[in-house]
Amino acid sequence: MSEQLSGVAEQLEPLVVRVLAPNPSPFTNTGTQTHLVGTTDLAVIDPGPDDPGHVAALVRAIAGRPVAAIVITHTHRDHSPASRALKAATGAPIIGCAALALEDLGPRADASFDADYLPDRVLADGESISGQGWTLTAVATPGHTSNHLAFALPEANALFTGDHVMGWSTTIVSPPDGDMAAYMASLDKLMQREDRIYYPAHGNPIEHPRRLVRGMMGHRRQREGQILRLLRERSRPVPAMVELMYVGIDPRLFPAAERSVLAHLIDLRDRGAVVLNGDDWEMAA
Secondary structure (H helix, E strand, C coil): CCCCCECCEEEEECCEEEEECCCCECCCECCCEEEEECCCCEEEECCCCCCHHHHHHHHHHHCCCCEEEEEECCCECCCCCHHHHHHHHHCCCEEECCCCCCCCCCCCHHHCECCCCCCCEECCCCCEEEECCEEEEEEECCCCCCCCEEEEECCCCEEEEECCCCECCCCCCCCCCCCHHHHHHHHHHHHCCCCCEEEECCECCECCHHHHHHHHHHHHHHHHHHHHHHHHHCCECHHHHHHHHCCCCCHHHHHHHHHHHHHHHHHHHHCCCEEEECCEEEECC
16 A cells, blocks of 8 residues: 555545544554545544544545544544544534543553543444445444444445554553453454455555454464463563563553553453462462
């Protein structure tokens, strides 16, 4: 794919346009991608952060067409806050995931929850909205957050995956809301589907979805195996495990890695494999 420019509407296929928000970071890659679905009337998926310039770029891309829905995959602050300004500009309802606001222990400001998110309609797994020539069906994919939804576009055999599956990196799973067992179950759920292409909120479109999901599941199982091998040697705190497991990565990503390792440990604890003793994790007796 060619290099993306923030604020520029890119036609990805007849029913799909993307507009990149100007919020690049080590955790968002080039930034959050907003997708416009439809031709005559539109759905706007993940309008992005509270950034007037990005909202203006979306209004330009909408070009006066009616907006049937502003659709939200989850309520991290790089995804949903612009919904309010876009609703004011277009009159469209905010539809999608449930509201979720809690203290997030994660390592990045844009991963904290949007406490002001107020949907006009919450979609349950399998529920749909539609416009002229398009349908979006909610696919519950908890794990990255408990309220995360992906959205299937059957007219293009495409899936908008939000942060559950990204085109540049595996997603962070950060307790207390992020849940590794739920995340793995959601990946398995996607493996049972036959989507042609994924459009993630970060990174390029994914043209071989099941191959990528299979690899992501294998990667997480490999991480789990690393944790168990380290704990069989001796008990360790999370930061010590991260230093041994994530050799060569950008140190700015260590806090995120610690959250994902903790998510694995909580899952292993719930399965009776490990226990927490003070600050150290160790194999269960």
